[in-house]
Amino acid sequence: MTIPRLLVVDDDTELREMLTKYFQGQGFAVCPAATGAEISAAMERYRIDLILLDVMLGDESGLELCAQLRTEQDVPIIMVSALSSDNQRMQGYAAGADDYVAKPFNPDLLAARVKAVLRRGNRAASLTYRRSAGTYRFEGWSLDARTGEVRAPGGYLVSLSRREGALLKALLANPMIPLKREEIAEALDPDRDPQRVMDAAEGRAIDVLVGRLRGKLEANPKDPKLIRTERGVGYVLACEVTQE
Amino acid sequence: MTIPRLLVVDDDTELREMLTKYFQGQGFAVCPAATGAEISAAMERYRIDLILLDVMLGDESGLELCAQLRTEQDVPIIMVSALSSDNQRMQGYAAGADDYVAKPFNPDLLAARVKAVLRRGNRAASLTYRRSAGTYRFEGWSLDARTGEVRAPGGYLVSLSRREGALLKALLANPMIPLKREEIAEALDPDRDPQRVMDAAEGRAIDVLVGRLRGKLEANPKDPKLIRTERGVGYVLACEVTQE
DNA sequence: CTGTTGGGTAACAAACGGTAACAAAGGCTC
DNA sequence: GAGCCTTTGTTACCGTTTGTTACCCAACAG
Secondary structure (H helix, E strand, O other): OOOOEEEEOOOOOOOHHHHHHHHOOOOEEEEEEHHHHHHHHHHHHOOEEEEEEEEOOOOHHHHHHHHHHHHHHHEEEEEEEEOOHHHHHHHHHHHHOEEEEEEOOOOOHHHHHHHHHHHHHOOOOOOOHOOOEEEEEOOEEEEEEEEEEEEOOOOOOOOHHHHHHHHHHHHHHOOOOOEEEHHHHHHHOOOEEEEEEOHHHHHHHHHHHHHHHHHHHOOOOOOOOOOOOOOOEEEEEEEOEEEO | OOOOOEEOOOOHHHHHHHHHHHHHHOOEEEEEOOHHHHHHHHHHHHHOEEEOOOOOOOOOOOOHHHHHHHHHHOOOEEEEEEOOOHHHHHHHHOOOEEEEEEEEOOOHHHHHHHHHHHHHOOOOOOOOOOOOOOOEOOOEEEEOOOOOOOOOOOOOOOOHHHHHHHHHHHHHOOOOOOOEEHHHHHOOOOOOOOOOOOOHOOOOOOOEHHHHHHHHOOOOOOOOOEEEOOOOEEEEOOOOOOOO
């Protein structure tokens, strides 16, 4: 799967640039646009996977623009707005928006919504693997994301099973960020229904998997330093990660 | 008590005006400010009771600004940020923020936090996480705030549970200052709704927790010297604390 | 002194996560 | 196909952590 491309439409320069940078950092390709003309230009030139559209555009209503875009091409649209009343929200959905996010929004939440919308249409595989190329280094270890080869600090090769490798990649893609079991499950299985609620057994499967990965990576699996447990939450990779 | 005056610092015009209007509606006096110069001007002209500070300012980092304001005047600061990771939160507290609210926030929640911070006259609990890094020493004991490791006077390692550790940190951050149970509860759970009234059971949970911590730290838990009870109030850490 | 209030704490209960052991499924060779 | 190994999921058991309750005593007011 190629990198998904976002079209960020906002006439507030500052916000537009902030969003652009943020989503680039999240591994998306981003086209910024401020006017209707720029939107058209971008959509002719590039394949656009998702549009982030501010409702409050200077000259024309974002709502109309949304409805219009919707009729022209089947690109998912997430509306962003300072107006958060249910009424506004409904108008947004009526105009064909796939989701509606009120300002001020949490970027991570917005990113999550973007990912959810992309996933919904089978448009993109899980983004967890977005940083899937190259070599990751952490605490003396290294993981070649292409081959899945893992090298221990001494240089020795360690063999991980497919699922263990996937778990490690998911953790490496989110260092220092506690991941809920559900998030891990989604990362491990891109086809998993994001709506689905996690039952007990599924949660334990993650625990067991984490345990096995710890057994291979941690110096002392009984006192894990690398993959830490966040009680009541999930697991974190507790180290710096660099990628080449 | 006169009407508290808030200084709302945000360079996003829209958000700044929204916050200003909202808090005026809540019965606060509000000074909006977008730049460092405006902040200085407002603080010279008015008595400011609390600063609402956006982390993402255009030219300078809100964090630095926060640290700077903190050194100059003892005005409580609540940071508002689009960045919600614990890491960011910690940075906020490290810079001296009294509270940290992630976007998107519920205005009523934000108002509640503002009131909570204003209410704490002694600002004791607000200090809880400010001094979060480094090693604390008290009465021969030491606590490494990063790892949570606790060493007894003899040098032996004592294992505290997560919650016991959090309680100890809260106490260490406020030596000689009696903490109410509510303040302790807030320190233990940053996400706790500050409005929430404490029921009996919740109060007893704190008592039990204190008891357990005493069991591990006090020479004679029946006659506690370190963590003293303030009858009708709460608990105090009754010793000098140094931090490295 | 007496009654009331608040806190100490033992005992229980509930939640959570580690993990051994087993089971199921797939793949490999012969 | 049988036999065997690897991977993965499931379950059950256990220890740890945390919260809840009840009982008792100490502190305090009158």
